[in-house]
Amino acid sequence: MSLAYGKGRNVVLPPSVNRILLVKNLPFKITSEEMYDLFGKYGGIRQIRIGTEQKTRGTAYVVYEDIYDAKEACDHLQGFNVMGRYLVVLYFQSNHKSKKIDLPKEEERVEQLRRQFQSMGNDEESEFD
Known part of the structure; x- marks a missing residue:
């Protein structure tokens, strides 16, 4: 042993x-x-x-x-x-452990990030025009 x-x-x-x-x-x-x-x-x-x-x-x-x-x-x-x-x-x-995700809240967060990055992309394009 x-x-x-x-x-x-x-x-x-x-x-x-x-x-x-x-x-x-x-x-x-x-x-x-x-x-x-x-x-x-x-x-x-x-x-x-x-x-x-x-x-x-x-x-x-x-x-x-x-x-x-x-x-x-x-x-x-x-x-x-x-x-x-x-x-x-x-x-x-x-x-x-699996995390429980609040799907509507997560979708709203993703949509906010999408809008934020789209507006950042538009600002950069206008600077170079």
């Missing part, structure tokens, strides 16, 4: 590693107690949020107290069979 996860923990982790795991392909009937039992083997857990809505069923977020515990859990539970389903365990990436 490697000392990478030992108390020394002098290992440099990649930037994608963080203490929040996104777990996909969970059985719909899994309970929070079962999640704590499964993921708690790898370290202290701050929070587990299991998706309950139609879009989020079968997914959960697991927040560890320590980043090294999250890495160990991710390494060991990726592809783990739970109730006939193979888990997909990823590091949560906040920069991949």
